[in-house]
Amino acid sequence: MSKEGSLGAPIRHPIDFEHPDFLNPEKLDAEMRRVFDICHGCRRCFNLCDSFPKLFDMIDESKNEDVESLSSDQFAPVVDACTLCDMCFMTKCPYVPPHDFDLDFPHLMLRYRTAQKKLGKLPSVPTQLAQIDRNAKIGVMFSKIINWASNIKNKLIRKILELIAGIDKRVQLPKYNSETFSNFF
Ligand code: SF4
Ligand code: SF4
Known part of the structure; x- marks a missing residue:
């Protein structure tokens, strides 16, 4: 039996997308x-x-202060808040493989998102923001106006953007350049 607190590096198993249980709603929920x-x-x-504060607050505010008291439709905000940075897996968790708990929180978030995608339930704003190729083409075409609009000093537009897209108005957004590397050559 693997013990908690091993000094070895975590072992990451590939995601088993092909497994028949992977998108099974009951298995995923369990x-x-x-x-x-x-x-x-x-x-x-x-x-x-x-993600974790959202999860722990929800549990603490639930009827019996346990996971069983949560309804499954409360899970989505926890998943939405995960940026897949991998820190929990790589640096914190004592229960990652080879521990018997076999816990991989980021991979579980990916599994949930894959199921959401299949059901057409992915949140729309992040889905649109993730269309990097399309967004970058628009950004290059209208770089001046987009850079102006997304500038942190443009308080009114950034406030509107925060309300619509959930992007914090204090965050520096990347700038677009009208001349790309490939255009240059
Ligand atoms: S990968 Fe882990 S630490 Fe990173 S955002 Fe997701 S839940 Fe949080
Ligand atoms: S079990 Fe692992 S992922 Fe969950 S809170 Fe503890 S360290 Fe983080």
Whole structure:
């Protein structure tokens, strides 16, 4: 049996997209609850990102202050808040493989998102923002106006952007350049 707190590097198993249980809603729900319950008992990642505080607040505010009291439709905000930075897996979690708990929180978030995509339930704003090739073409064409609009000093537009897209008005957004490397040559 693998013990908690090993000095070895975590072992990451590839995501088994082909497994018949991968998108099975009941199996996915059971796995979410299994992992959330372990995290609830551990709470080491309380300050790593926005996902864990959302999860722990929800549990603390639930009827019996446990994962069983959560409804499955409460899971989505926890997944939405995960940026897949991988910090919980790489630096914090004592229950990653080879531990018997076999816990990989970021991979579970990916599994949930894959299921959301299949059901057409992915949140629309992040889905649109993730269309990098399309957005970059628009950004290059209208770089001046987009850079002006997204500038942190443009308080009114940034406030509107925050309300519509959930992008914090204090965050520096990348600038577009009208002349790309390939255009230059
Ligand atoms: S991978 Fe997701 S859940 Fe883990 S620390 Fe990063 S944002 Fe948080
Ligand atoms: S991911 Fe691991 S370390 Fe982080 S709260 Fe869950 S069980 Fe604890």
